[in-house]
Amino acid sequence: MKLNFTKMHGCGNDYIYFNCFNQQVADPEALAIRLSDRHFGIGGDGIVLICPSDVADAKMRMFNADGSEGKMCGNATRCIGKYMYDNGLIDKPEMTLETLSGIKLLKMVAEDGKIVRVTVDMGKAILKPSEIPTKFTGDLAVSVPLDVDGKQYAVTCVSMGNPHCVVFVDEDVETLDLPAIGPSFENHEMFPERINTEFIRVIDDHTLQMRVWERGSGETWACGTGACAAAVAAVLNGYCPKGEDITIHLRGGDLTICYTDEAVFLSGSATTVFEGSVEA
Numbered sequence: 001m002k003l004n005f006t007k008m009h010g011c012g013n014d015y016i017y018f019n020c021f022n023q024q025v026a027d028p029e030a031l032a033i034r035l036s037d038r039h040f041g042i043g044g045d046g047i048v049l050i051c052p053s054d055v056a057d058a059k060m061r062m063f064n065a066d067g068s069e070g071k072m073c074g075n076a077t078r079c080i081g082k083y084m085y086d087n088g089l090i091d092k093p094e095m096t097l098e099t100l101s102g103i104k105l106l107k108m109v110a111e112d113g114k115i116v117r118v119t120v121d122m123g124k125a126i127l128k129p130s131e132i133p134t135k136f137t138g139d140l141a142v143s144v145p146l147d148v149d150g151k152q153y154a155v156t157c158v159s160m161g162n163p164h165c166v167v168f169v170d171e172d173v174e175t176l177d178l179p180a181i182g183p184s185f186e187n188h189e190m191f192p193e194r195i196n197t198e199f200i201r202v203i204d205d206h207t208l209q210m211r212v213w214e215r216g217s218g219e220t221w222a223c224g225t226g227a228c229a230a231a232v233a234a235v236l237n238g239y240c241p242k243g244e245d246i247t248i249h250l251r252g253g254d255l256t257i258c259y260t261d262e263a264v265f266l267s268g269s270a271t272t273v274f275e276g277s278v279e280a
């Protein structure tokens with residue numbers, strides 16, 4: 001059996017998207033592992049299913065490259081908005097999207113009939129360490145010490161529907177050896193469900209530089225929820241103001257985040273790369 005797919009990316013965070021309004025994907029965990037492989041598959045950071053929903057315009061399920069299911073994915077939400085509008089599944093440039101972390105509202109900008117930019121209301125940031133989840137105690141984990149492979153880091157933990165550990169560093173993040181240090185954060189005993197880790201250099205009070213090691217996918221060129229977590233952490237640590245746009249420079253492009261008391265807003269591009277079909 002063949003499955004039709006669309007390869008899309010948000011700032012280089014690339015997933016293989018399946019329209020499940022008109023086809024069914026069995027065993028998405030195994031499919032994610034096989035197709036994400038950049039040598040023997042299509043290549044991507046994972047797969048995303050765009051499914052019918054009883055409570056929203058569509059429902060997202062996303063699977064990392066190791067087959068694990070993520071509860072939230074900021075870049076995929078934006079790409080789904082573009083897919084739904086560009087393919088006539090919605091007729092106005094806004095939609096609701098059901099995720100494992102609740103229903104998100106997307107507002108989009110169209111140019112020549114195609115979506116070029118999407119803003120997602122990601123909901124409130126979750127800061128209670130036990131709810132992220134982490135094993136830190138207390139009401140917040142802001143600049144708390146963490147020993148990783150014998151080196152001391154100060155980390156700030158945030159959930160954007162999925163867990164993040166944000167580390168502020170002084171050096172250019174391009175100089176970091178992420179494949180060496182990323183897995184030790186991801187699988188650290190303080191994070192019972194593993195963790196996504198963002199390494200951040202503060203450029204100024206409205207600009208951050210970021211690299212990310214994602215749970216289940218390794219280094220990716222962008223992470224929407226990670227960019228949100230980084231902006232929240234920057235505010236909590238006093239580097240950036242609340243309620244104003246913060247630009248995050250990622251390996252694959254820029255994202256804009258605004259952290260308010262009501263919600264975190266994520267804005268950025270969404271791009272279609274190619275379409276095809278693959279043996280299921």
Ligand SMILES: N[C@@H](CCC[C@H](N)C(=O)O)C(=O)O
Nearest residue numbers: 070073074075162223224225
């Ligand atoms: N790239 C994503 C996040 C994908 C899920 C993450 N790896 C997890 O397991 O929580 C984004 O853009 O937010």
